[in-house]
Amino acid sequence: MSVDLFRVQPFRPPAPVPPGRRLGFIQLLRVLARNPLECWSQDFFSEKIARVGLPIGQAFVVNDPAAIRHVLIDNASNYRKDPIQRRVLSAGLADGLLSAEGERWDIQRRTLAPLFSLRNVRSLTANMLQAVDQLSRRWLALPPGSVVDVVAEMTLLTLNVLALTIFSDGLQGDLDEFRGSMNDYFRAAGRIGLLDLVGAPDFVPRPGGRKLKATLGYFQGVIDALIETRQSECRKNPSDQRCDLLSLLLGALDPATGRAMSPAEVRSNILTFLSAGHETTANTLSWSLYLLSQSDAWRAAVEAEAGEKLAGPPDTLFDRLTVTRAVVEEALRLYPPISALSRLAQGPDRLGCHDIKARALIVISPYVLHRHVSLWDQPDLFDPSRFLPESRRTIERFAYLPFGAGPRTCIGSTFALQEATIALATLVDRFSIALAAGAKVWPVMSVTLRPGAGLPMRITPKSNVEDVGRDCLPGVTGEPLPAALPRRISGRGTSRS
């Protein structure tokens, strides 16, 4: 590689400047409604454990790696997911892994874990690339230099990746409609308001509750129809086993009891994967594309790596893309999609020099932790070299938590990292993607941490995508591909102007 990536001048991507003092309660409510990222005052980025006074009682924001390890692993049974987080991230999906607790969670986790084994995830590389090909064809249909909202495009891409990996032949419906409903779902579920801060129980109706019920009804109808179709196909032709997550889910057995999942659990977990896995990964990709658009050196490094490494066996593709992966991991550090995890203490405990009472709220914010002055060198600067193989071993394990840690760590982390890395390398290889003139990029926390006003970017195909073959990948949504469009991108690794 011609440029020494350890000497590239880092830059400071957009982020709120923390206020010097804590916000008062009324101001906090206002800022929470607008952009919870702006709540964090300077002290949170330098204190190891910061105490916060809330009407619901004792709360602590924990940035000390040893204390985080204690909460998430060593004494994890004393710290349950708190109701606010459960409601915001998985409202209405009570039977799914994200919100289950106790014995029900235990059974589901051990039943579902094999689905996301390294071997299974690597074998899904081809389905992931298929979705990237479909997005590429969509972009090639646009006039060169068109401006698109990259957040919306990445959301469609990641939903499509999940559709193709869960159902192998996609959602069989209108993907855009599904994406729109997912948006409605997140907006309705994701509000943290006064009722949450005063600890009102779940049965007290929240704003947007009716909308939430309606969108959940729609999802359940779509998923039930897909499961029903698959089950009737299997009855007709038992030897027809698809290589997708639905087949694995329907065949998954609890290793301890040999029990299969109930239909409600299968449905809830498919919806959980779709909701937990698409917006998070879409934001990771959007931020990665934005950050690359601001750094000529890192963009050139990813282009060079993609040109050299994309060709070759799909199963080992992710492992070959070490520079691209470092960019994705740095994007996850600066803009962790899940910017706060919270737990409720079940009994008394001690963290650092603080006595923790039962029902105390423990907040671990990857956003704050990843920018903490005692844990990172120049934390606010974009510098993916931190994650290159030569330097990543110096990163403290509990200072970097985009996927959480411990028993409730993200079950889809390997899947997400692989998907984002191969999608980023492929898109950068095929297209010049530049920030549109006048675009204002600002991080906003709205369930996930996203560019607040979208991300308008100018897409121009590179010269290595002009020569295209005729072999067509099946359409995810069932819509015919426009006849005049190139069907497959070729010439990876060829020289470009």
Ligand code: HEM
């Ligand atoms: C960049 C993308 C992603 C990020 C940043 C992310 C982040 C997280 C985090 C931080 C947690 C832990 C929450 C806690 O401890 O309170 C979590 C849990 C979870 N994630 Fe992800 N996630 C991503 C992608 C995915 C994908 C692709 C899937 C599935 C296909 C997925 C499924 C889940 C599930 C089911 C849980 C709950 C696990 C449990 O409680 O046992 N996530 N995720």
